[in-house]
Amino acid sequence: MDTVEPGGLTLGALPGCPPRLLRTTAAGMNPDDDGARSVDSVAAHGESAALRPEDLAITRGESAALRAEGLAAYRAEGGYRASGSAQDVLDAVRESGLRGRGGAAFPLAVKLATVRAAGLDGAETVVVANGEEGEPASVKDKWLLRNRPHLVLDGLRLAAGVVGARRAYVYLSDAEAAARADAALSELGSCAEIDFPATELVTVGAGYVAGEETAAVRAINGGPALPTDKPPRPFERGVDGVPTVVSNVETLAQLAYLHRHGAAEFGSVGTPASPGTFLATVTGGALPPALYELPHGTPVTELLALHGISPESVRGALTGGYFTGVLGREVLGATLDHESFRALGGGLGCGAISFLTTECPVAVGASVLAYFARENAGQCGSCFNGTAAMAAVAAALRDGLADSGDLERLRRWSVSLRGRGACGTLDAAVNMAATLLNRFPGEVNAHLQGSCRDCAGGPFRAERPFAVEALP
Numbered sequence: 427m428d429t430v431e432p433g434g435l436t437l438g439a440l441p442g443c444p445p446r447l448l449r450t451t452a453a454g455m456n457p458d459d460d461g462a463r464s465v466d467s468v469a470a471h472g473e474s475a476a477l478r479p480e481d482l483a484i485t486r487g488e489s490a491a492l493r494a495e496g497l498a499a500y501r502a503e504g505g506y507r508a509s510g511s512a513q514d515v516l517d518a519v520r521e522s523g524l525r526g527r528g529g530a531a532f533p534l535a536v537k538l539a540t541v542r543a544a545g546l547d548g549a550e551t552v553v554v555a556n557g558e559e560g561e562p563a564s565v566k567d568k569w570l571l572r573n574r575p576h577l578v579l580d581g582l583r584l585a586a587g588v589v590g591a592r593r594a595y596v597y598l599s600d601a602e603a604a605a606r607a608d609a610a611l612s613e614l615g616s617c618a619e620i621d622f623p624a625t626e627l628v629t630v631g632a633g634y635v636a637g638e639e640t641a642a643v644r645a646i647n648g649g650p651a652l653p654t655d656k657p658p659r660p661f662e663r664g665v666d667g668v669p670t671v672v673s674n675v676e677t678l679a680q681l682a683y684l685h686r687h688g689a690a691e692f693g694s695v696g697t698p699a700s701p702g703t704f705l706a707t708v709t710g711g712a713l714p715p716a717l718y719e720l721p722h723g724t725p726v727t728e729l730l731a732l733h734g735i736s737p738e739s740v741r742g743a744l745t746g747g748y749f750t751g752v753l754g755r756e757v758l759g760a761t762l763d764h765e766s767f768r769a770l771g772g773g774l775g776c777g778a779i780s781f782l783t784t785e786c787p788v789a790v791g792a793s794v795l796a797y798f799a800r801e802n803a804g805q806c807g808s809c810f811n812g813t814a815a816m817a818a819v820a821a822a823l824r825d826g827l828a829d830s831g832d833l834e835r836l837r838r839w840s841v842s843l844r845g846r847g848a849c850g851t852l853d854a855a856v857n858m859a860a861t862l863l864n865r866f867p868g869e870v871n872a873h874l875q876g877s878c879r880d881c882a883g884g885p886f887r888a889e890r891p892f893a894v895e896a897l898p
Contacts, residue, residue: 495606497613500576504686506620512588515685516542519588522689523701524681527566528556528637528674529746529775531700531764534681537671538588540661544669545590552665553586553623554646555579557598557607557675558630558637561747562797562893564778566705567675569717571596571603574679575610579622581678584685585671586623594623595665597642599632634801638849639672652803653849676705695721700763704774709892710743710781711735722763729762735781742782742865744892746775748794749854751861752787771861780892788873789886791862792820797890798855802847809847812839813855820859824885826876833874837863 500506509515520535545551555578559567570578579596586594596607607627614622628646630636636651643664645651664670673681680702684692693701700722708729709715716733730737742754750773753760760766767774782790799817802809819836822828840860843852863870872878878885 495574495576495610497576497610497617500580505576505580505682506583507686509584509587509621509685512542512590515584516588518684518689519681522684522692523699524677524684524692525700525764526674527676527680527704527777529561529749531774534673534677537661537673538585541589541591541669541671550593550666550668551589551591552668552670553582553589553591553594554642554660554665554670554672555582555594555596555675555678556637556639556642556672557596557600557603558632558642558651559598559600559776560632560634560637561749561776561778562634562890563709563744563747563780564707564776565715565717565894566707566777567598568600568603569705570675570679571598571600572606575603575606576613577679577682578675579607579610579614579625579678580685581673581675581681582625583620583622584681585673585678587621589669589671591671592623593665594625595628595646596625597628597630597646599630599636601629604629634798635803635849635851641849642672643670652805655848695723697723697761697763697765699765700774704762704777706762707776707778707894708733708781709779709894710785711739711783715892715894720762722761723766724762726757726760726762729779730758730781733781735783739783740781742787744778744780744782744790744794746773747778748797748891749773749775749850749857751854751857751859752782752791752865753861754865784880785886786824786869786878786880787862787866788820788869788878789824789881790891791858792817792824793886793888793891794858795820795855798851798858800889802851803849806846806848808843809849809852812843812846812852815839816843816855816859820862823870823873824881826873826878828874830874833863833870 516535516538519538524534525531526534541551557567557571582594598604604627611625611627614620630645630651633651635641635653638653639660640654640656641651643660644654646665660670660672662669696702703719703721706718706720707715708718713734727737737758740755740758742752743757744752745767753770753772756770760770762774764774795817799813802813804810816836816839819828819832822832836859840856840863844856846852869878
């Protein structure tokens with residue numbers, strides 16, 4: 427029950443998953459099978475009933491139409507419906523338990539309520555749709571902006587209404603996503619029936635730190651797309667110094683779904699603490715990358731079956747993109763929700779999962795640490811020097827040049843450097859080093875002894891391991 431989109435990205439869903447954000451595949455789906463459901467939803471027809479193959483544009487060969495989601499079609503499917511009172515929308519978000527999909531899983535209701543309170547006290551407020559997808563192993567935000575710009579903008583409209591914002595921004599780096607968002611904003615500009623805030627599209631150069639919320643605010647304010655010290659957080663002082671909601675584009679898409687279908691429908695899948703669905707970018711296993719919409723709480727083994735990877739071949743996984751480091755085979759017993767991954771010492775983060783099968787974890791870790799050494803913001807010495815030092819030791823370990831003293835230094839840094847960076851990059855590098863040492867001691871020891879069989883023919887090397895390139 428999957429298909430390949432132009433650009434090689436596979437989209438799919440688990441049987442029985444209520445349709446949500448993605449317009450995905452239904453090839454081979456039995457129209458009479460009530461258990462067969464698309465993962466699309468808000469994206470396409472948005473109903474929670476099983477969708478037939480002919481209901482999905484992609485199975486009719488109309489991918490171009492899908493990628494050019496227009497205002498008229500989106501409105502015909504129920505998009506941009508009257509928002510109702512701001513308090514009612516906020517109450518629905520609070521009831522739903524919707525958490526951010528950018529990586530931190532922060533409750534959206536808390537962020538909205540804080541900025542709304544400032545607005546009710548007379549402050550100007552701003553809302554930012556953050557589509558700058560810094561994690562190389564994630565593609566969900568680009569996909570949404572390229573395929574479902576009106577779904578994202580509908581969520582932006584609702585968030586602006588809750589906090590009383592008359593100004594909004596769409597922040598991103600991907601050129602195709604920017605073109606689609608710009609076209610959608612132009613359509614909205616000519617539609618007087620929809621109350622939409624004055625919205626500016628802000629594009630920046632791509633980078634790991636560029637999507638951090640204070641980096642987004644700094645770039646919108648005319649500075650470099652680099653993080654700033656916290657506090658203040660953007661909800662306290664953001665764009666032009668006013669309280670600002672910075673929300674990931676998938677979070678906003680989920681908000682649009684929630685508003686259209688209600689909190690009960692939103693929470694009909696998922697877990698009590700991680701309600702709803704999320705978009706998972708899946709890589710590894712020598713297979714093409716794929717994007718799936720899955721209910722929180724889905725067993726990892728079910729995702730492996732869906733993606734076509736044998737559990738016996740899995741030796742570990744990078745989870746949450748690169749940020750939370752690497753898990754070992756214990757990942758096979760996890761479910762796809764924040765609580766389950768946190769209990770294992772990992773994190774679901776932005777929903778990007780890279781399964782390690784034939785790759786040596788030490789070599790993968792060395793590549794990830796080298797990436798962080800290149801991509802750090804260069805603004806604080808602890809991060810600039812710390813990422814470089816950890817990357818150097820990991821590279822030496824990969825290449826059979828490290829000794830026990832190097833390993834002890836890496837272990838010490840993986841503890842002492844935590845929390846010392848202005849943004850999350852240093853912590854991400856620390857997570858990679860610590861999880862590699864703790865979860866793969868056998869492989870680490872083999873490299874110390876120069877006896878890693880996986881690397882005998884040449885170690886794994888990649889500037890951006892498991893990166894999913896932008897769709898054409």
